[in-house]
Amino acid sequence: MDSEKWMRAQSIFHEAADKSPAARADLVKAECGSDEMLTGVVLRMLEEDARGNSVLDEGLGSTVSQLLDGETSRVPHQMFGPYKLLRLLGEGGMGVVYLAERGDLGSKAAIKILRDSALSPMRRQRFEVEQQMLAHLNHPSIARLYDADTLEDGTPFIVMEYVEGSPLNIYVERRQLSINDLLRLVRSICEAVQYAHAQAIIHRDLKPSNILVTDDGAVKLLDFGISKHMPPGDNGNGNTATAFRLLTPAYSAPEQIRGAPTGIQADVYSLGVILYERIAGRLPFDLSNQTPGQIERIIEREEPKPPSYFGKLHNTASWRIADLAWSELDTLCLTAMHKDQKQRYQSVEALIRDLDHYLKREPLEARPDSIRYRASKFVGRNRRALTWLTMTTMVLMAIAAYSTIRIAKARRATEAEVARTQQIQRFMLNLFNGGDVEAPSEDLRVTTLLDRGVQQAQMLEQDPETAAQLAQTLAGIYTSLGKVDRADPLLQSAFDKRMKLYGPNSPKVRKR
DSSP: OOHHHHHHHHHHHHHHHTSOHHHHHHHHHHHHTTOHHHHHHHHHHHHHHHHTOOGGGSOOHHHHHHHHSSOTTSOSOSEETTEEEEEEEEEOSSEEEEEEEETTTTEEEEEEEESSTTTOHHHHHHHHHHHHHHHTOOOTTBOOEEEEEEOTTSOEEEEEEOOOOEEHHHHHHHHTOOHHHHHHHHHHHHHHHHHHHHTTEEOOOOOGGGEEEOTTSOEEEOOOTTOEEOOTTOOSOOSBOOOGGGSOGGGSOHHHHTTOOBOHHHHHHHHHHHHHHHHHSSOSSOOTTOOHHHHHHHHHHOOOOOHHHHHHHHTTTTOOOOHHHHHHHHHHHHHHTOSSGGGSOSSHHHHHHHHHHHHTTOOOSOOOOOHHHHHHHHHHHTHHHHHHHHHHHHHHHHHHHHHHHHHHHHHHHHHHHHHHHHHHHHHHHHHHHOTTSOOOOTTOOHHHHHHHHHHHHGGGTTSHHHHHHHHHHHHHHHHHTTOHHHHHHHHHHHHHHHHHHHOTTSTTOSOO
16 A cells, blocks of 8 residues: 555544544545545554554654553653653543653643654644643633643653642542532532633533542643634534544533534533532443443433432432422433533533522522423434334224224114113003003904004104004004904005115115
């Protein structure tokens, strides 16, 4: 592979490495096109990088090799200009930090040295950006930049304020802070972040290890290695995309995890996670032993339990908080951590105001999500499943309604039939018992009673079915008495009524 193509492969690799795993394949395909050799080289570089033993971690020269060979506990140079290195303080994704002392002034400083600067132009550029960011920040809660320079081989380093303190989580656990003291501490962190935002700088990597607290409770914000400068006029939702593999997923906003544009709301989210962890005694999501794809799905889709769910158990011994106060703590955390950027606190200042409201026992400006909002988001996430559920429910309801109507119709028909039978029985009893008229003489024959019954049956024209059934009954009696000539007109009358009532195809329409 020639040098031009190799540089092209490096450029694509660094651009793809900054994306979420789901977006890398599409980017490589789009950039490499049909060049199989270029595609293969880039993919192998990404695979090696994912295993943590990238070729970019191989040394160049004595200084760089000592920094990259895994023996970072050794001091690579005794002197960095006027500074003498004393010991390793820590290391991160981009560099290592050493404690150094300036002999002529007797002062101490932290020196951060960039990893793989010669092999990774992208990292070198980020390191330079960090220098520029720190040079513009002058706040008591942000570690200051003293100086910046390069080694003889071109490896850059920066000299920063050395802070003697503990990471936030260790400080809080050791001090056993009350809830109000904890919120005041978080408020100090928010003030530092708000100041950075006022300088058009988004930190994008807020987490307890990047926040030191001194013994007297002063906060110091560190590590602007993946911070971003917002262009003038940006509303905080610009097109900045965070380098995925440099993130700490547990504290990163959903839009950072998926490689989408991020703004100041990403820092608001991280502050919400920091507060949640301190209140609940645990992180909102358990991401241990999860693949990048699983992590993205959890942070994108799963809703965290309210911190009070864990906090009431975790802090029972030291915190005495009323239910209403727990509810407000839930609102503080979950509003800052909302998956929808538009539903979060729209600035760190808004979060600070609600922290103050809580401390002063005033109503919060934030409100829990309405049922309507949560329902709309649930529908959006489960649209396909809900569509099938709705269709199935509608079919079942239609079947149930049809069955109910048929049963009701059959019941009404049965009740009507019983009523007609009872009416005919009463009519016949009334006929042969004389009814309300004077009782017939002993020599009055049955046929005379039947004739009178026919006349009375004509009064039932308002109920054709009952009239037809009665006419059929009387015709049967005439037939049994041998009076067929009188039975036929009654049968014909019953037939005509049913024909008119039910139509010619009904099984009820027949001569009997």
